[in-house]
Amino acid sequence: MIETLLGFTTMTASNSQNRMKDFLPYFLLAVPLLLSLLLFGSAGLRTFLGFMVVIFIPSYLFFGFVTKDPLERLILSLFIGLTLGSLLIWYVDRIFQSLRLSMIISTLLFYGAYFGTRRFLGARTRSQSANE
Amino acid sequence: MLSILSKHKDALTITLLFVAAFFLWTLPLQKNPLPFGEHDAAYIFSYGDDMSYKDKSYNIIGDTPLSTDFWYAEYNPVLGPRGMQYPPPYNLGYAFAQILGGERIIPPYLYIAVTSFAAIFSLYFLVRKLYGYEAALISSVAILFSHRTILLYLWGQRHNIASFTFIPLGVYALYKYLDSFYKGKEDIRYLYLYVIILLCTFLTHLGASIFFVPFTFFLILFFILKKKKLPYNKKNLLHYGIFLIICILTIVPFYHIYFSANAVDKPVFALKDAASFLQWHKIPENNYAMNPLFSQFTASYSSYWVIPLLLWGVFTLLWRRNTKDITLLAVLLSLYVIFHLSALGLVKEGSYRIGRVLIVESYFFYTVMAVGLVSLSSFFVRSMRTYARYGLTFLFIVFIVMTQGSQAYASLSGAYEGISRITPQQYEFVQWAEQNIPQTSAMQLLGTLTYAKKGFMQVLSRRVTAREDNLLTDRYIVNEGLWKEEYLLPDYLRSGADFVIPLDYVVFDYSDLQYLQRDPRFQGQIAALQQMEQSIQNRSSLIYDRNAIRVYHYDS
Known part of the structure; x- marks a missing residue:
């Protein structure tokens, strides 16, 4: 999602209509944020945004390695990510004994692990292609 | 346009379902930002609330909120009164919500609503x-x-x-x-x-x-x-x-x-x-x-x-x-x-x-x-x-x-309207109680309309609270024979083999009853509460008197 958001900023007028179709799901992602802001003010917005950044986005990114089906990826990452992400933060907190710090460290670990895994898999794919 | 809608009908449908569900299931919260539910709701709320307050998640034993110490004290003989009753993830969500949302009530209740629907x-x-x-x-x-x-x-x-x-x-x-x-x-x-x-x-x-x-x-x-x-x-x-x-x-x-x-x-x-x-x-x-x-x-x-x-x-x-x-x-x-x-x-x-x-x-x-x-x-x-x-x-x-x-x-x-949930006056009181009643003492709460509300007041005040409807004569809350060396409990809760805490404070909460004083069904309750209050005035000191809630500290 981060890569496609970056791609969105560089789209040209000629391919904007095609790009718009691909970005519709991400625009729809803004709906819960807007709704929570409308109904509950900054507390609502912060809650949703916080969960997205700390748990849901990393989970969604990781599930890209598991499945290419968009609906599977979305639903499974939401449910499993919330439970296992919370459990991982709990284990990190056993070490650091500060929940806030553990959340920050875990979030960095989640994103780091994702980019690390992606790089590793990318290097492995390139190496396999070179051997062939 | 139709092709875009067709290609993304799952995303659109899920979004619309979310909008409808979020609006509907948060109705109790939109009308009144204070917590609602029965006493189980209060108990479960206490875990995440306490974790964010202490900035620490629970160990399997030894960490659960002190306000719940005597709530289900005998529930788990292996883990003891302060053993976790649920694995961490769900309750941690409440803590995350409070930390990320920056408030005590609304963010965890949003988490509750979403995980429920x-x-x-x-x-x-x-x-x-x-x-x-x-x-x-x-x-x-x-x-x-x-x-x-x-x-x-x-x-x-x-x-x-x-x-x-x-x-x-x-x-x-x-x-x-x-x-x-x-x-x-x-x-x-x-x-x-x-x-x-x-x-x-x-x-x-x-x-x-x-x-x-x-x-x-x-x-x-x-x-x-x-x-x-x-x-x-x-x-x-x-x-x-x-x-x-x-x-x-x-x-x-x-x-x-x-x-x-x-x-x-x-x-x-x-x-x-x-x-x-x-x-x-x-x-x-x-x-x-x-x-x-x-x-x-x-x-x-x-x-x-x-x-x-x-x-x-x-x-x-x-x-x-x-x-x-x-x-x-x-x-x-x-x-x-x-x-x-x-x-x-x-x-x-x-x-x-x-x-x-x-x-x-x-x-x-x-x-x-x-x-x-x-x-x-x-x-x-x-x-x-x-x-x-x-x-x-x-x-x-x-x-x-x-x-x-x-x-x-x-x-x-129509859920938990008016005085069927904790009121702003009661919320103000529990915040006072948290600051002014020591952790090593318990309070008895009398007069609050429902057992569930008492549970929330207990949890929000972060203090052990006796919720019986009649004035307790015993100056201690006791679970006999419950103390074991392997339980991680502070010494002030121990008396020999018993799990105890001194009951030093009593709260007379007229804030709900004042709205019901014209209802004949509650006349007896109001009179009984006033009688209980009079019975302790000669052996206690009034330390809080606001919004029809009075707190007495028993003289030693």
Whole structure:
């Protein structure tokens, strides 16, 4: 999602209509944020945004390695990510004994692990292609 | 434009369902930003609230909120009074919400609402994959207004609901694995997903994990009967070993939370009520210790006329018996077994744990109705079938919205109004209590209208609170013989072998009763409270007097 958001900023007028179709799901992602802001003010917005950044986005990114089906990826990452992400933060907190710090460290670990895994898999794919 | 909508109809549908669900299920919070629920809701709230307050998540023992010390002190003899009663993840969500949202009440209640209505999405996903868009839309809209789920959400068994939301995902994962295996394109990822989803239910609430025991057995059995082959592959031994290790690593740390508790039913297999097997579900005399509306058929399904549709759906499944249909049949059979566990002596009769599974019945009854309804389109001429499918879907959704939808709106918009939930005056008092009543003392709370409100005041004040309605003469709250060396408890709570705390404060809360003083039913209660207050005035000091709430500190 981060890569496609970056791609969105560089789209040209000629391919904007095609790009718009691909970005519709991400625009729809803004709906819960807007709704929570409308109904509950900054507390609502912060809650949703916080969960997205700390748990849901990393989970969604990781599930890209598991499945290419968009609906599977979305639903499974939401449910499993919330439970296992919370459990991982709990284990990190056993070490650091500060929940806030553990959340920050875990979030960095989640994103780091994702980019690390992606790089590793990318290097492995390139190496396999070179051997062939 | 239409092609964009068509390509993204799942994303659009899920978004619209979310908007509707979020607006509807947060109605109690939109009108009043203070916490609501019964005393279980307060207890569960206390865990996450305390973790964010202390900036520390709980160890398995020793860390739970001191306000709950004497609440379920004897619940777990192995872990003790401060042992966790649930694995961490669900309760941690409350803490995350408070930390991320920056407030104490609204953010965790948003988390509660979303995790309670999340079954809309897991069910949409399952039914979409198995039966298509129209059936998914019907079942998920029906669950959006699920009467039983709304009741448990309002009352407070929220972690139980949250764990049930995983069930459609587990059904999907096991179906996908077995289906891929028997098609000769085994996809082991789905078996991993199944194991992970099982463990997620274990980590949230064991109630959902129990469902998967009969479901796994029946689905594998049905596939074996259909395909005449065992779903076993020698090459997967390594994966089976990994599953075992994952399960052991996940379950072992939290084993005692569930299996050392006193409240666990000890099964004694015996046929107790053979006649009940002739019924889909026999509601016990105690209505599962819940409001009878919870188990009432028409309250959840609007009318008995949906029964023919349900039966038609079951007939359709039995007639076709493809792999998707036998999956749904395995679910129904699993529910049937769970509802009859008490007839086999495996659980106590009238156990509320079985009663809560009625929520899962709603998920799959509506799914079966959706399957039956969509199948009716096959009776139309080929050129009209698509329109018939759309038309039937539309009509049923309109029916659901007008019946279940209006009921849901009424329940949620009128939930815990006025003094039926904690008031701003009481919230102001608990904040004072947290700052001014020492942790080493307890208070008795008298006069607050309901036991549930007292629970919330206890939890929000972060102080041990006696909630009896009559003035206690004993100056200590005691759990005799409860103290054990292995429990991680502070010394001030110990007196010999007993678990004690001094009861140094008493609160006379007239703030609810002042609104009811003209109601003759409450005259006696007000008079009794005033008498109790007079009886202690000569041996205590008034230290708080605001908003019709008075606090006395007993003289030493």
